Amino acid sequence: MESSSNEHIDYVFKVVLIGDCGVGKSSLLLRYSDDFFQESYLCTIGVDLRIRTISVDDKRVKLQMWDTAGQERFKTLCGHYYRGAEAIIIVFDVTSENSFSNVLRWYEEARQLSRQDTVLVLLGNKSDMADSRAVSTERAQSLAASLNIAYFESSAKLCDNVKETFTATTRKMMEAYQKHHRAHLPDDLTNSKSLHMSQPIKSSTSLNCFDCSIM
Amino acid sequence: MQYQHLKVNFMGRDPSAAIDEWEDPAFEVYHTTDRYGFIHDSNLSKERDDAEKIAKELERTDKWKKMYKNWDKSFDGDHPSKGEKLRARVWKGIPDQWRGEIWKKLLHIEELKATHQDVYEKMLTRALTTSPDIRQIDLDVNRTYRNHIMFRERYGIKQKHLFHVLAAYSMYNTEVGYCQGMSQIAALLLMYMDEEEAFWCLSQLLTNKKHAMHGLFIPGFPKLMRFQSHFELVIKKFMPKIYKFMNANMIPPSLYAIKWFMQCFLDRTPFPLTLRLWDIYMLEGERILIPMAFTVFKVHKKKLLKMQMEQFVNFLQHELEKDFGLEDDAVVLELNAVVLDLRRARVELPPPPSDPLEEVPKTHFGSVTYPTEEELIKRQQSQIHINDEPTVSRTEYLTLLAVSLFTGNSGIGRGLVDTKLGMFPSVVD
Numbered sequence: 001m002e003s004s005s006n007e008h009i010d011y012v013f014k015v016v017l018i019g020d021c022g023v024g025k026s027s028l029l030l031r032y033s034d035d036f037f038q039e040s041y042l043c044t045i046g047v048d049l050r051i052r053t054i055s056v057d058d059k060r061v062k063l064q065m066w067d068t069a070g071q072e073r074f075k076t077l078c079g080h081y082y083r084g085a086e087a088i089i090i091v092f093d094v095t096s097e098n099s100f101s102n103v104l105r106w107y108e109e110a111r112q113l114s115r116q117d118t119v120l121v122l123l124g125n126k127s128d129m130a131d132s133r134a135v136s137t138e139r140a141q142s143l144a145a146s147l148n149i150a151y152f153e154s155s156a157k158l159c160d161n162v163k164e165t166f167t168a169t170t171r172k173m174m175e176a177y178q179k180h181h182r183a184h185l186p187d188d189l190t191n192s193k194s195l196h197m198s199q200p201i202k203s204s205t206s207l208n209c210f211d212c213s214i215m
Numbered sequence: 216m217q218y219q220h221l222k223v224n225f226m227g228r229d230p231s232a233a234i235d236e237w238e239d240p241a242f243e244v245y246h247t248t249d250r251y252g253f254i255h256d257s258n259l260s261k262e263r264d265d266a267e268k269i270a271k272e273l274e275r276t277d278k279w280k281k282m283y284k285n286w287d288k289s290f291d292g293d294h295p296s297k298g299e300k301l302r303a304r305v306w307k308g309i310p311d312q313w314r315g316e317i318w319k320k321l322l323h324i325e326e327l328k329a330t331h332q333d334v335y336e337k338m339l340t341r342a343l344t345t346s347p348d349i350r351q352i353d354l355d356v357n358r359t360y361r362n363h364i365m366f367r368e369r370y371g372i373k374q375k376h377l378f379h380v381l382a383a384y385s386m387y388n389t390e391v392g393y394c395q396g397m398s399q400i401a402a403l404l405l406m407y408m409d410e411e412e413a414f415w416c417l418s419q420l421l422t423n424k425k426h427a428m429h430g431l432f433i434p435g436f437p438k439l440m441r442f443q444s445h446f447e448l449v450i451k452k453f454m455p456k457i458y459k460f461m462n463a464n465m466i467p468p469s470l471y472a473i474k475w476f477m478q479c480f481l482d483r484t485p486f487p488l489t490l491r492l493w494d495i496y497m498l499e500g501e502r503i504l505i506p507m508a509f510t511v512f513k514v515h516k517k518k519l520l521k522m523q524m525e526q527f528v529n530f531l532q533h534e535l536e537k538d539f540g541l542e543d544d545a546v547v548l549e550l551n552a553v554v555l556d557l558r559r560a561r562v563e564l565p566p567p568p569s570d571p572l573e574e575v576p577k578t579h580f581g582s583v584t585y586p587t588e589e590e591l592i593k594r595q596q597s598q599i600h601i602n603d604e605p606t607v608s609r610t611e612y613l614t615l616l617a618v619s620l621f622t623g624n625s626g627i628g629r630g631l632v633d634t635k636l637g638m639f640p641s642v643v644d
Contacts, residue, residue, distance in 0.1 A: 021395075022354045042482070043358050045396045046473035048532060051525045064525060071351060071395045073434050077469065 010059040013173050017080050018106050019091035021070030024125040027156040029067050032166055035138040037157050044069050047081055056170045086173045095123040119172045119200040120149045128155035149161040160189040228370030236370035252364040262523030266475055272310045279313045305498045305636055308491050315407030321497045322419040324412055335390045335411045342382035348393035352381045355398040375404055376410040384417055394432040412528045425500030430574025431477050438574045441467035443623050446508055464524040471531040475508050488543045503565055507555040
């Protein structure tokens with residue numbers, strides 16, 4: 001974890017990764033948070049949390065990245081984590097037609113459980129495996145366009161376009177945050193979005209409420 | 216062809232299976248394999264400590280050998296004092312070379328196998344044609360303990376066994392089928408026994424009274440919820456500071472306790488310690504889960520209170536696995552003390568489920584439940600694309616699935632199960 005406790009932070013954003021089993025959600029996060037690729041990946045049981053603090057346009061942003069289990073049964077456990085997310089990244093595997101055709105279901109799931117201003121992103125992973133590619137960039141792009149969300153392609157293995165994807169997503173979250181808060185907060189509050197770690201942001205990230213709701 | 220046949224048997228996988236170089240243990244000489252079979256990229260640092268521990272363990276093996284030989288006489292339940300001796304020894308740790316045998320004894324595997332002959336074979340055969348979970352199982356075998364020498368080789372012999380055990384069980388207990396989290400448990404068992412024994416151990420763990428893990432894996436995870444909320448109450452009562460802290464930082468048990476309760480701390484404590492916990496779990500069952508979770512907080516309370524939410528979660532999810540910060544024996548001692556404390560306060564276990572049938576199996580084990588036409592279509596849409604046809608008849612579906620499984624032929628349909636585990640080498644010819 002790179003951020004020290006006294007570090008100045010402008011934003012804390014919650015990002016959730018969803019998508020079929022084995023598309024590389026954990027690998028992407030491991031690559032991005034620890035710059036590490038593990039060939040011998042593990043399956044995620046429940047949820048896993050990774051953190052990275054980055055600078056985007058002179059702002060310090062702490063990303064809380066939530067990795068979720070892909071198996072259908074775990075949706076009842078993990079669905080709660082989508083709530084309060086500033087961004088949800090729907091990941092599929094470009095070598096798996098199957099994972100691509102499930103994108104719509106994940107999209108609906110995400111829409112239902114997220115807020116109006118939650119940023120949704122589509123991400124095709126494993127772009128390094130050109131030989132076994134099953135989903136063309138064009139097809140993915142046109143799906144994303146029809147859902148009106150951004151599309152990225154990455155390779156966690158080769159560290160290709162991973163950082164760029166998260167940076168671009170962060171920028172979108174910052175825009176959404178400003179737009180949303182300008183619309184809902186009085187003027188004098190819009191400038192006080194800067195905060196310190198000692199006063200963590202109280203977003204709608206209400207972990208308490210999902211905890212109760214699953215009991 | 217004959218040569219190929221031999222090779223299949225020898226390697227455990229179809230020689231045509233494409234695997235990455237790292238998946239072949241013969242390809243690379245790794246720095247170190249520890250005594251439990253885990254492969255490390257760097258040298259082991261605690262070698263000297265280990266040598267001491269191993270020497271101590273060897274001293275104890277003779278005692279275990281004697282105890283094992285006289286098992287039935289000594290531990291049939293009529294001799295509480297002898298039961299105490301077993302208990303004391305299990306808590307001290309079962310010597311690794313006896314671990315598998317003792318686990319099997321504790322779960323009564325011999326008896327089960329004798330009264331359920333051919334069941335495993337039958338379930339396995341059925342699974343390979345009808346299990347709806349085959350694809351998920353294949354996917355998860357590919358990522359279960361790949362850093363362990365037994366499971367490193369893609370489609371290797373132990374991967375094949377893991378695949379078999381999970382597939383067969385998904386047919387035996389259809390209410391659970393296959394749930395993520397079970398693969399590591401089955402793999403742990405396979406490190407110490409053969410596939411049929413591992414199958415019965417898994418079955419015992421899920422459905423005997425002591426462990427009753429069934430409710431941890433069925434949809435809705437009712438037992439997991441029950442344990443999590445009970446644990447919160449225990450923390451609230453006995454560690455109010457930690458409770459307040461977690462409340463203020465919005466940290467529910469689902470952020471740290473899922474693997475604790477579902478898999479008895481697999482991957483959440485260092486492997487040697489996890490084995491000690493599993494020894495105790497095999498003997499005591501579910502009643503040690505809440506006390507062990509409590510022990511983690513008790514040992515690390517001061518440190519945890521200084522952390523922020525994400526450090527807290529990261530510590531419990533990742534750091535503890537690297538280093539628990541306390542000798543294994545000390546942890547077990549602490550656990551023992553906590554068990555007594557919580558037992559005295561009568562909070563060692565959560566109250567039973569309000570509906571006594573909620574967490575136990577309701578259908579007969581191994582009964583055939585053919586999926587309805589509707590379920591098949593749904594399943595096919597969600598998992599399988601056969602030449603992009605929108606629907607396939609049930610017979611066609613089963614035939615295609617079976618053919619592809621038996622031949623490892625992935626040409627039938629993209630995305631269709633392609634396990635290449637060489638399950639029936641004779642069929643390959």
